[in-house]
Amino acid sequence: MVxxxxxxxxxxxxxxxxxxxxxxxxxxxxxxxxVTILSESWGQHLDLALQQDEHWMVAAPLFDITAEPEEAxxxxxxxxxxxxQGDEVVISWFQxxxxxxxGMVLExxxxxxxxxxxxxxxGFSLMGILLWITNGTRLSVPIxxxxxxxxxxxxxxxxFHVYLISSDAxxxxxxxxxxxxFHGAHLQTSPLVEPLNFGSRYIVSVCAHLEIAPKAxxxxxxxxxxxxxxxxxxxxxxxxPIQLKITDKRLGSMVWETLVKPVDVQLxxxxxxxxxxxxxxxKEHHRQLQARxxxxxxxxxxxKDNEVVTENEKELVEQAQxxxxxxxxxxxxxxxxxxxxxxLLYRSLKERDPYLVTYLRQPSLSP
Numbered sequence: 001m002v003x004x005x006x007x008x009x010x011x012x013x014x015x016x017x018x019x020x021x022x023x024x025x026x027x028x029x030x031x032x033x034x035v036t037i038l039s040e041s042w043g044q045h046l047d048l049a050l051q052q053d054e055h056w057m058v059a060a061p062l063f064d065i066t067a068e069p070e071e072a073x074x075x076x077x078x079x080x081x082x083x084x085q086g087d088e089v090v091i092s093w094f095q096x097x098x099x100x101x102x103g104m105v106l107e108x109x110x111x112x113x114x115x116x117x118x119x120x121x122x123g124f125s126l127m128g129i130l131l132w133i134t135n136g137t138r139l140s141v142p143i144x145x146x147x148x149x150x151x152x153x154x155x156x157x158x159x160f161h162v163y164l165i166s167s168d169a170x171x172x173x174x175x176x177x178x179x180x181x182f183h184g185a186h187l188q189t190s191p192l193v194e195p196l197n198f199g200s201r202y203i204v205s206v207c208a209h210l211e212i213a214p215k216a217x218x219x220x221x222x223x224x225x226x227x228x229x230x231x232x233x234x235x236x237x238x239x240x241p242i243q244l245k246i247t248d249k250r251l252g253s254m255v256w257e258t259l260v261k262p263v264d265v266q267l268x269x270x271x272x273x274x275x276x277x278x279x280x281x282x283k284e285h286h287r288q289l290q291a292r293x294x295x296x297x298x299x300x301x302x303x304k305d306n307e308v309v310t311e312n313e314k315e316l317v318e319q320a321q322x323x324x325x326x327x328x329x330x331x332x333x334x335x336x337x338x339x340x341x342x343x344l345l346y347r348s349l350k351e352r353d354p355y356l357v358t359y360l361r362q363p364s365l366s367p
Contacts (some may be wrong), residue, residue: 009353061168098126160233171222
């Protein structure tokens with residue numbers, strides 16, 4: 001199982017138009033608003049019959065979107081990875097699929113543009129974009145795609161992981177987090193230029209003397225949090241450059257290539273971030289956390305469940321009359337424990353207030 005929280009929260013302070021790169025969404029805002037987004041899995045919510053029906057195709061990530069207040073949002077741009085180049089795809093095929101109490105309800109977006117569909121005066125629920133394909137075959141549907149390459153050092157056998165995925169910012173982030181757990185360093189490469197076909201198989205090839213498994217990758221969509229397929233390349237000690245190619249299995253045409261040199265691997269290893277310490281984060285940002293932490297109910301429950309605070313200490317924090325005093329009391333209690341307690345506090349904050357943690361981790365905010 002892939003560990004990926006997929007939770008995002010942001011506050012838009014004034015009216016205007018906002019693009020949220022972390023999710024690929026855009027928001028037209030009438031007044032100050034807080035938006036929370038949870039990445040969800042189509043496989044858990046979409047009826048099995050529709051998943052197996054060749055006429056239906058997932059065209060975008062699935063999000064659970066909430067806003068406070070809801071009326072502050074005038075419109076939403078929902079990202080999709082369907083390419084509108086050429087005439088393979090008809091705009092009327094696009095359907096926004098909100099999941100409501102009565103089940104999934106299909107709505108026509110107004111309008112559909114390159115890379116996104118527009119929802120005006122939106123409701124808020126679990127929602128994504130589906131494609132109704134009149135010819136009943138997904139193989140002719142072009143999608144915008146990207147390749148991701150990760151380098152894994154080893155003194156005797158260097159490895160590369162090669163992913164071929166749809167252009168989905170949340171999915172790329174999930175893969176990046178999963179690779180980071182196993183100390184993979186992301187290598188920057190040239191992007192795919194032309195869209196690829198959904199459901200088609202593509203061959204990953206390298207120098208003849210190197211091992212690769214599997215050689216074929218099917219371009220499909222799996223939601224963030226699900227296990228993503230990749231090709232693994234064994235490069236030995238890598239004393240020479242490696243040329244990587246991806247070709248269309250059916251047509252035999254090359255769709256992407258890149259050259260990885262030994263110096264690229266050295267730079268990738270050098271640029272890989274050091275192991276992150278949640279305890280160090282809490283110590284470094286003590287002042288900001290004391291001023292900015294919000295509702296601590298869930299955090300206190302987490303800390304009590306992990307025996308970081310006692311029931312009496314939990315009540316002591318909850319009894320504080322001013323929220324800044326509440327934060328100060330909690331930080332004082334946890335900081336009197338060992339670093340493991342600070343680590344658990346960081347993990348709870350990252351899960352329950354990811355926007356605050358992401359904000360504070362920006363390099364420009366370091367004291």
